[in-house]
Amino acid sequence: MIEIIPIGGYSEIGRNCTLVKWKDESVMVDLGLHMENYIRLTEDEDVPFEIPQSTLIREGAVPDLTAVSDELKTIKAVCISHAHLDHVGAVPFFANKIKAPIHGTRFTIEVLRKLLDDKKKRISSELIAHPENSKFKVSDNLEVEFIHITHSTPHTVLVVVHTPDGCIVYANDFKLDNAPLLGPKPNYDAMKKLVNVKALIIDSLYAMDPRKTPSESIAREMLRDVLLGTSSDNKNIIVTTFSSHIARIKTIMEISNTLKRKPVLVGRSLAKYVDAAKAAGIADFEKDAIMVKYGSKLEDYFKKNKSTTDKIFIVTGHQGEPKAVLSRLAKGKFFPFNDEDLVVFSCKVIPNEENFANRSNLESELKNKRLRIFTDIHVSGHACREDHREFIRLISPENIIPTHGDLAMLNAQKELAVEIGYKEDKVHILKNFSKIWV
Ligand SMILES: [Zn+2]
Incomplete structure (x- = not known):
């Protein structure tokens, strides 16, 4: 069995953070800021680093890692899916609490270095940059795979945590852009090759929007x-x-x-x-x-x-x-x-x-x-409902965990999954800290 501990970003938008645990070892995926709450506290980007961690947690600006303090010692790796602040921005505030290396793609790691420089923060964790479409061991039992996917910032990946009991696919955030302007289209071949996918954690921001996100x-x-x-x-x-x-x-x-x-x-x-x-x-x-x-x-x-x-x-x-x-x-x-x-x-x-x-x-x-x-000379970096349909079929997970959305968005993702043929008890609408085993 694999345990999934939602820490931030469930039934809310922002401060993304999830723990994927197998026996007594875990991988943390993303450690981000809740932008709205964070900006309200800091008012601009020149954030005084001195804001106490307890204030940041109380105001909901960062994930509440104190609520899972017993789990922190089980973490073998922190893996960041992409360079947006709601996925990487909380790392400088917690890095010295987590004694594990931080993994990301090259762009993500470079952005993280800039964030740390900005806040004049040194961290003891090693920062490790991996190419997209690579696999690396984080312990004897756990392996992480980065699969290239498209989004609105470079080097975004699906983070796949492989365990002896199957894998968890983390797709938060993504779009399916078949004519991207930077880098290749999503690595559909690698996605098709995934087997024994126990759960898909999926971005649901536009699960209600019945269309395909334009390229x-x-x-x-x-x-x-x-x-x-x-x-x-x-x-x-x-x-x-x-x-x-x-x-x-x-x-x-x-x-x-x-x-x-x-x-x-x-x-x-x-x-x-x-x-x-x-x-x-x-x-x-x-x-x-x-x-x-x-x-x-x-x-x-x-x-x-x-x-x-x-x-x-x-x-x-x-x-x-x-x-x-x-x-x-x-x-x-x-x-x-x-x-x-x-x-x-x-x-x-x-x-x-x-x-x-x-x-x-x-x-x-x-x-x-x-x-x-x-105004609005723009297309989104997030998948819409008809992309989700393709994507869920492609990954073919046993369980679906909608994330990155309010309750209505998560329910729309659930409704789609049921429409595709999933039983209701295989789609899990979670709140932060409502852990499940898959
Ligand atoms: Zn993003």
């Missing part, structure tokens, strides 16, 4: 349509997107080239992911772009560089975060805005009250400046 190549067409199909002579162009979305940034860089404009990347979190992409051998944007890494240098940059309509500014702040670059440009007097400059939001508002309010404030500031605003 990232569609997002490229949407961006081309806006940026190449709209008159922009003598206009400024500002594009904002997720800093970790390297494929999307690559597309914007390519369009800049077509428009014969120099890309300028502005913002600390963009710089962090761009540096990680370079270190992981994915892309070297810095050689073709100007980088303004620090917000404090922003005003200086525009004082010294008056010519702006021959550039494309790629900036942070797509959710309208007041301290991020786009809001500061909109509020400040230093950016030489003209009527009908273009501001492109290559993103979706992550639905919560604060983001809606921030975005609405930002958009009114931009409208007051008589700019043209293009």
Whole structure:
């Protein structure tokens, strides 16, 4: 029997963390932040590292590892599925509590190094980068396999924990992109070869959405349509997107080239992911772009560089975060805005009250400046219901554990599984700490 201990991210969105245990050995998969709770505590990205761990736990910003303190000594490896903060961001807060190596793909490990540097945090755990589609032993009995899958950040993997009693497949987060712009399509062959899959832990964010998530190549067409199909002579162009979305940034860089404009990347979190992409051998944007890494240098940059309509500014702040670059440009007097400059939001508002309010404030500031605003030039990195149907059939697990969703989303995943032919007692809607054996 394999024990699955849900620690964070069950019947909620964020602070993903799961323990897969066989006898007295376990593998922790993901150790992430709950972004909404974390941001509420810290208000911006310059987080004082001194926030006590107990406050972070009490406020639900990180998984509550104190509730499983007896289990921590059983952990043989911490395996991170991808570089998003809700999957890797809590590592700096707990790493010294867990005496086990931390495994991830190259990009994930590089992002983790940046997070640790940022917080001036040293950890005793070894950080081990593996290629995608590799398998490694973490103890005499347990082996972990990383299978390449597509998502909205590079080097995302399914984490498969192999035990003598079968395997657990962790698919949180993913999409099935058959025409991705960075890296290959999902490794369907490796998925088909999996046998004795005891449980599939599956991202359920869009389990209610009856469609297939469009490919990232569609997002490229949407961006081309806006940026190449709209008159922009003598206009400024500002594009904002997720800093970790390297494929999307690559597309914007390519369009800049077509428009014969120099890309300028502005913002600390963009710089962090761009540096990680370079270190992981994915892309070297810095050689073709100007980088303004620090917000404090922003005003200086525009004082010294008056010519702006021959550039494309790629900036942070797509959710309208007041301290991020786009809001500061909109509020400040230093950016030489003209009527009908273009501001492109290559993103979706992550639905919560604060983001809606921030975005609405930002958009009114931009409208007051008589700019043209293009919103939702974006496709998601998460699978929808019809992808889930394909994926569940492909993996063919004995049990299904929906995760990464509120109760309605998890129930939608359950309903789909039952529709496919699963018995209700094989689909487990879990809360944090409601462990099961499969
Ligand atoms: Zn993700």
